[in-house]
Amino acid sequence: MSRPVSAPQPCAIPEAPLSMRDLYAAFSGLCASLVAIGLARFAYTALVPPLIQAHWFPAAQTVALGAANFAGYLAGALLGRPLVSVWSNRAVLRGLMVAATVAFFACAWPVSVAWFFAWRFISGLAGGGIMVLVATSILPHVPAPRRGLVMGTIFLGLGLGIAASGTLVPHLLQFGLRETWLGLGVLSLALTALSWYGWPGQLPGAPASAGTATSASAAILPEARRKLRWLYAQYAINAFGLVPTMLLLVDLVARGLGRGSSVGASYWVLYGIGAIAGPLVCGFAGDRIGFGAAYRGALLLQGLATAVLALSGHPVAIGVAAVVLGAFTPGIAPLGLGAIQETLPHDPAAQRAAWSHATSAFALFQALAGYGYAWMFAHSRENYALIFGCGAVAVALALVLGWVAQHRARA
Structure with missing residues (x-):
């Protein structure tokens, strides 16, 4: 009979202060998530209307170019672990940040649709790779009682990127569209430089090859493997719940409720405030x-x-919902990774493999949700209630899956 899965039980946190090296590593993780996901993905949302108005690309192509980032994100999530089987964590993370930074500069010149698509894809690839690798490269070096705090700090970059899309980008646009892309590139370059020496090295005895990591993952107990499958499904389905707000919150307020684009933008700021607080709170x-x-x-x-x-349609209710959903857009990442670590304690190689699978599943379902909701919205005469209702049902399904998994684990 196999032994039960052990998981750390929540209790009073013992003293385990973070060293300066730990803090620098957490700051480097924040910079990476801010550059490759926070800015590379969410800043584009604010740039869609100016891109269309400046006639860089037609409206349909501009929206499709945004989807290139989702496709790249999925590719990055799948390639993250193979990359660190060839090069070190430190080298790969540095390279991905440089790739995301170069993509900002390249997008300042709309050479062609293919050119822009390629660089948006590369920025998404950098984001997916960093999502898989950044936390799993840093957390094994951090005292266990402080890993939740460090995870929150790392993924805070996502929230800062969401907030920047509603604050920094409009200010940069006053100088021009090309200057906005260049400004984002300069900011990314500065963050890349600041984080350059903060990445920790390999742990002593860490697996050096994909084969070793695979054999370590193969030793996962059956109970843990079943729990991971439930977690993957839950995390993936949750993407269907998050996408409606990412796509339609501003449009719901501006056009759906008839309150105008400026009021809609103010709700996006509330969403950004929640996104800043979410990772740390979670x-x-x-x-x-x-x-x-x-x-x-x-x-x-x-x-x-x-x-x-x-x-x-009540303004206060929508404001509260915007803050809550903003908090969980980036906040769900540390919670998902933490749940995986509780399932696979003391096995960094298996944790990284599991987190790669979860991120890939989320990326796939996020892309499917984006295209699916866009189709549904267009063919339902712009029925906002239907889209957000589907999102609520998806989250309820994810919650039911978690309850079923917990019930079966106790049975």
């Missing part, structure tokens, strides 16, 4: 009550907030 909650419990609580709040957007 990481802290995971440290205190356990990541599995915190994840289930996050799904419950996320589902309620999405249902509010489907059912209510």
Whole structure:
């Protein structure tokens, strides 16, 4: 009979101060997620109208070019682990940040649709690779009681990127569209330079090849393997719950409720405020009550907030929902990774493999959700309630999957 899966139980956190090296590594992780995901993905949302107005590309092509980042993100999630089987974590993370930075500069010149698509794809690839590698490269070096805090700090970059899309980008656009791309490139270059020496090296005895990592992952206990499958499904389905707000929050307020684009933009700022706080709050909650419990609580709040957007037009209700959903857009990442670490304690190689699978599943379902909701929106006469209602149902399904998995584990 196989032994049960052990998971760290939430308790009072013992003293485990972070060293300056730990803090620098966390800051480097924040820079990486800000450059390759926060800015590379979310800044483009704010740049879509100016790209169309400046006649760089037709409207349909501009939207399709945004999807190139999603495709690249999926490729990066799949390629992250193979890359570190050839080069070190440090070299790969540096290279991905440089690639994302170069993509900003390249996008300042609309040479052709193929040129722009390629660089948007490369920026997405950098984001997917960094999502898979950044936390799993840093956290094994951090004291266990402080990993939730460090995870929150790393993924704070996503929230800062969302906030920047509603604040920094409009200011840069006052100088021109090309200057905006160049400004984002300069910022990314500065962040890449600041983080350059912060990446930790390989752990002593860490697997040096993909084959070793695969054999380590093969030793996962059957109970843990089953739990991971439930986590993958739950994390992937949750993408269907997050995408409606990412796509339509501003449009819901501006056109759906008839309150204008400026009011819609103000709700995006609220979404950004939530996104800044979300990773740190979620990481802290995971440290205190356990990541599995915190994840289930996050799904419950996320589902309620999405249902509010489907059912209510009250300004205060929509504002609260925007903050809550903004918090969980980046905050769900540390919760998902933390739940994987609780399932696979003391096995960094297996954790990285599992996180790669979860990120790939999320990326795939996110892309499917984006195209699916766009089709549904166009063929339902722009029915906002239908789109957000589908998102709420998806989150409810993810919550039910978590409950079923927990029930079966206790049986």
